[in-house]
Amino acid sequence: MDSSEIEFLAEREIVQVIPNFSQEKMYLISGDLGPFSAGLPVSIPLWLAVNLKQRQKCRMVPPDWMEIDVLKKKARGGRQSIFY
Known part of the structure; x- marks a missing residue:
């Protein structure tokens, strides 16, 4: 897989955002997104979040895996691994 394929797949990843606007559901070819309500979390693809x-x-x-305690x-665990 080259970098453009990896980027394409990563952009389809679902992430959570907190919008600062309100809008009804969006109807896109890739699927319906929303509705968006200011201050309420919503799950959308990474490309739209960016x-x-x-x-x-x-x-x-x-995401949960980016919390300080988890990292x-x-x-x-990585330092204690025999493969480190």
């Missing part, structure tokens, strides 16, 4: 973030229309919610635990 677009909304660039336009300052939402705040992205970090520290993974780092400790």
Whole structure:
């Protein structure tokens, strides 16, 4: 797999955002998204989350695996691994 294929697949990943606008459901070829209510989390594809973030229309919610405690635990586990 080359980098463009990996990027394409990653952009389809579902992430949570907190929009700062309200809008009814969006009907797209890839599927229906929304509705969007200001301040309420909604799950959308990464490509749309990045677009909304660039336009300052939402705040992205970090996934669970990015929490500090989880990352520290993974780092400790990695250092203790025989493959490190």
